[in-house]
Amino acid sequence: MQPTIPNHYATLGLDRRCSDAQIKTAYRILAKQYHPDVNAGSPAAVKQTQELNAAYESLSDPARRESYDAELKAAENRPTKARGGKSQPNLSQDVHLRLEDFLRGTTLEVRVKDPGNANQVEIYPLEIPPQTAPGARFKVPRADVGGFVIARVKAQADFRFKVRGSDLRCDLKITNQRATLGGVESVRGLTGNYLRVTIPRNVERGEIVRLPGEGLPKTRGGRGDLLVKIMYRPEVRITRPSKR
Numbered sequence: 001m002q003p004t005i006p007n008h009y010a011t012l013g014l015d016r017r018c019s020d021a022q023i024k025t026a027y028r029i030l031a032k033q034y035h036p037d038v039n040a041g042s043p044a045a046v047k048q049t050q051e052l053n054a055a056y057e058s059l060s061d062p063a064r065r066e067s068y069d070a071e072l073k074a075a076e077n078r079p080t081k082a083r084g085g086k087s088q089p090n091l092s093q094d095v096h097l098r099l100e101d102f103l104r105g106t107t108l109e110v111r112v113k114d115p116g117n118a119n120q121v122e123i124y125p126l127e128i129p130p131q132t133a134p135g136a137r138f139k140v141p142r143a144d145v146g147g148f149v150i151a152r153v154k155a156q157a158d159f160r161f162k163v164r165g166s167d168l169r170c171d172l173k174i175t176n177q178r179a180t181l182g183g184v185e186s187v188r189g190l191t192g193n194y195l196r197v198t199i200p201r202n203v204e205r206g207e208i209v210r211l212p213g214e215g216l217p218k219t220r221g222g223r224g225d226l227l228v229k230i231m232y233r234p235e236v237r238i239t240r241p242s243k244r
Contacts, residue, residue: 005075008055008068013096013157016069020060026157027056033162089147096156097128099163099190102216105130110140110149126151131217133166155216161190166224168215172197173231179203187228189214197228205232 009016012026031052032038039045058068095108105128112122124140134155139148161168172187182201186194189211197209207230215224 005072006051006054007072008058010094010096011051011055012059013154020062023056023059025159027052027060029157029159029162031056089142089145090150091142091147092150092152095126095151095153097132097153098156099158099161099168099216101128102132102134102153102155103130103191105132110151112142112149114145124149128153133217133219134163136219160188161226163216164227166216166218167227168224169227169229171229171231172209174199176232176235179205179230179232187226189226190216195226199230203230205230205234 009018012018012023012030014022014026018026031049034045034048034052036042036046036049057064059065091112093110097106108126108128110122110124110126112124114120114122122142122145124142126138126140128138132153134153136153138151138153140151141148155163161170163169168190170187172185174185178185178199180202182199182203185197185199187197189195195211195214197211199209200207209228209230211226211228213223214226217223
């Protein structure tokens with residue numbers, strides 16, 4: 001029995017055509033998100049962190065990535081015998097979408113290579129409608145085989161926002177003067193438009209300003225919120241003491 005080769009690209013939420021910069025960015029975001037210290041020592045977070053580290057080690061080095069790609073391709077092309085010689089009719093697969101795709105929708109292609117189906121490649125369209133919520137599932141019928149491919153959509157790692165369900169989170173760096181006096185700043189939203197952020201006087205570092213309805217779609221309609229984390233560096237001056 002051949003050992004299963006992990007899909008490091010899927011672990012990072014990327015496809016095989018991704019650039020070195022995208023690999024680095026996705027790893028940095030996900031490693032921070034699943035770090036055990038942030039997740040109270042969760043066993044699932046520890047396991048996810050180990051998988052992320054293994055993926056980054058294999059893909060960040062060009063020579064290792066080339067070797068891994070060849071190994072992964074060979075594993076996919078390796079003929080395997082289906083149990084009892086029969087096709088498994090119902091299959092499940094996660095799909096990682098860009099954040100914009102949840103709003104505007106997209107068309108994907110589902111490819112199934114099932115040795116139990118006379119080694120034929122099954123190809124089906126998958127329509128993701130606009131305003132799809134993260135976690136939504138779609139059933140794609142398998143023609144001439146029966147059953148479905150059940151695709152669950154997840155958010156792909158993004159350098160601009162962190163995803164929490166249907167809410168998005170980003171940082172906003174402001175000056176000390178703005179933090180003291182308050183006022184209005186702007187951040188770029190999910191669709192590229194600029195959003196007004198009202199800064200209260202004497203705002204604390206790390207305080208969250210919530211922009212309702214600027215997140216991802218919700219399951220029951222509407223959109224989540226954009227949570228803007230206020231960031232600034234307190235002024236520090238070091239001088240010689242005055243002489244009296």
